[in-house]
Amino acid sequence: MPAQPKAKAAPRSSAAVEDYLERILELINTKGYARVVDIAQSLKISQASVTNMVQRMDGDGLLKYERYRGMVLTASGEALAKSITRRHRILTDFLRLFGLDEELIFHDVEGMEHHVSPPTLKAIEALTAQLRRQPALVARVRL
Amino acid sequence: MPAQPKAKAAPRSSAAVEDYLERILELINTKGYARVVDIAQSLKISQASVTNMVQRMDGDGLLKYERYRGMVLTASGEALAKSITRRHRILTDFLRLFGLDEELIFHDVEGMEHHVSPPTLKAIEALTAQLRRQPALVARVRL
DNA sequence: AAACAAAGTTAGCCACAGCTAAGATTGTTG
DNA sequence: CAACAATCTTAGCTGTGGCTAACTTTGTTT
Structure with missing residues (x-):
């Protein structure tokens, strides 16, 4: 052997x-x-x-x-690549709620993504889903 | 000179x-x-x-x-140190909304914080303020 | 098939930011 | 004040992940 x-x-x-x-x-x-x-x-x-x-x-x-x-x-x-891609997408979807510049979103996500743990990611994913049902609230953040 | x-x-x-x-x-x-x-x-x-x-x-x-x-x-x-500290606090306050473990929050913030741009930070800060007024919504994320 | 360009590789370099081991400085304490 | 412990510094090392310059391989084109 x-x-x-x-x-x-x-x-x-x-x-x-x-x-x-x-x-x-x-x-x-x-x-x-x-x-x-x-x-x-x-x-x-x-x-x-x-x-x-x-x-x-x-x-x-x-x-x-x-x-x-x-x-x-x-x-x-x-x-691994797929889970990284998924994480990237979830974070991008979250930041897109606030009307930030696309390039900025990309840059921030690119930096942050490596440090977001699964539980945190899950919370952000759930939050994004909730916020999509609350456009009025999101609008107050965008201002 | x-x-x-x-x-x-x-x-x-x-x-x-x-x-x-x-x-x-x-x-x-x-x-x-x-x-x-x-x-x-x-x-x-x-x-x-x-x-x-x-x-x-x-x-x-x-x-x-x-x-x-x-x-x-x-x-x-x-x-610089003060603005870093402020950024750290804002991100921590945000993640604390979701009932995550304190150690995990610390770890994630410690990793992410260096990559969050001022506009993104501002959005997260405003979002946190809004969410504090919507405990019902936050509760749905915590589940 | 020869020549050429594009793609890929190797060798050797650098900065960053950690480490251990050994030595220097400082302050305390018998 | 001598000796000791704690603190700090230096020297020299490591791995990561970039870089350029020079070379090799591959595929295309005449």
């Missing part, structure tokens, strides 16, 4: 890794695949940085990567 | 710097002074790291620091 070959260690993810996962899933959903050059453009970082990170994420079991060829999310990578 | 001696460059601050400022102000408010050892304990990092950072913050004009002696916030450091 050769012991475990890979040392999985539960896919912990940093804010940076979460950003990558989010963009990779989005690219796969819209274009069918995620190329290094597109990820780089989307995150506004260099291709070299992307190559580097993607290799780390392969090592962490979040995706399968083949040099010069391409990448696919693993099951756990995809699950 | 010896030109400007220090190169101020507008006190940009990272998340880490903001955490330090927040704790330093709190220590000054409660104990009258901020010692390296207390900052370290409060942020759960080593004293060496605190010394290091405090020296950088001195260089950045956020505080005045004298080796082995102590520190005082500069005017701009104090202004």
